[in-house]
Amino acid sequence: MTDASAARARAVFEFKSATLPLIAVILKTTDPGVLQSALDVQLADSPDFFEQEPVVIDLSQLGEAEMQAHIDFPALRDVLSRHQTQPVAVRGASEAQARAARAAGLAIAAMPVAPNPRPAAPPAAATAAPQIVREVPVPAGGTLLIDRPLRSGQQIYARGGDVIVTEVVNFGAEVIADGHVHVYAPLRGKAIAGARGDSSARIFTTCLEAQLIAIAGIYRTSEVPLPAGVAGKAAQIRLADDKLLMEAIAS
Numbered sequence: 001m002t003d004a005s006a007a008r009a010r011a012v013f014e015f016k017s018a019t020l021p022l023i024a025v026i027l028k029t030t031d032p033g034v035l036q037s038a039l040d041v042q043l044a045d046s047p048d049f050f051e052q053e054p055v056v057i058d059l060s061q062l063g064e065a066e067m068q069a070h071i072d073f074p075a076l077r078d079v080l081s082r083h084q085t086q087p088v089a090v091r092g093a094s095e096a097q098a099r100a101a102r103a104a105g106l107a108i109a110a111m112p113v114a115p116n117p118r119p120a121a122p123p124a125a126a127t128a129a130p131q132i133v134r135e136v137p138v139p140a141g142g143t144l145l146i147d148r149p150l151r152s153g154q155q156i157y158a159r160g161g162d163v164i165v166t167e168v169v170n171f172g173a174e175v176i177a178d179g180h181v182h183v184y185a186p187l188r189g190k191a192i193a194g195a196r197g198d199s200s201a202r203i204f205t206t207c208l209e210a211q212l213i214a215i216a217g218i219y220r221t222s223e224v225p226l227p228a229g230v231a232g233k234a235a236q237i238r239l240a241d242d243k244l245l246m247e248a249i250a251s
Helices: 005-010 032-042 064-068 073-082 096-102
Strands: 021-028 052-060 085-091 131-137 144-145 156-157 162-165 173-177 181-187 191-195 205-209 214-215 216-219 237-241 243-248
Touching: 005 216, 021 191, 032 073, 032 181, 052 073, 073 085, 073 096, 085 096, 144 156, 156 162, 173 181, 181 191, 191 205, 214 237, 214 243
Parallel strands: 021 052, 052 085, 131 156, 144 162, 156 173, 162 181, 173 191, 181 205, 191 214
Antiparallel strands: 021 131, 205 237, 214 216, 237 243
């Protein structure tokens, strides 16, 4: 390409890397009928949660038999599209599945680095219900603001910064951040701060009723009752000598 041609091309378009929010739907089954029923139940209270956002279909948690089976990607696209999403890519696919996904007009995405260097909780039993993960890259030291309720099965991960949630985090929902987690509403689901090992990260909430709290991989579940001084109250959680310390916040 001549210098003049290159100059004209630059005037018309540019290629730049883009860091964009991303929804990942982690499938536990590829049966479109089962998936449709599970999504209908999970999103019944928030039908417009996704607002036509791009979605990656994640196959990494499928059983061995389904990883070898044919997947009807056009049918999966139709199911997800009915819930205000735009499926654009597949990750965690076998070679045969990747070929089928490309034939259906879907890109192949690389698997991301896991949010937690150490597991924040024992692995849950596999079910057919999909896990919905909203992965949002945050500039270093930045903050992600979520101003809508989080339902069971929904997960927010603020990669690279803090997260503030101004509505209820329901049982079965997850809020994850590499930095601090702030929930200015009842925290009934899971809150994970310092997801990549930052032991100085903290969790703040105006009503502590959490199913799970974790900082830098050290966690506590609701199987151990919360201390009376913080249960249902405004509280902060931090690490002290590798133990979770829960303190009430004076009103």
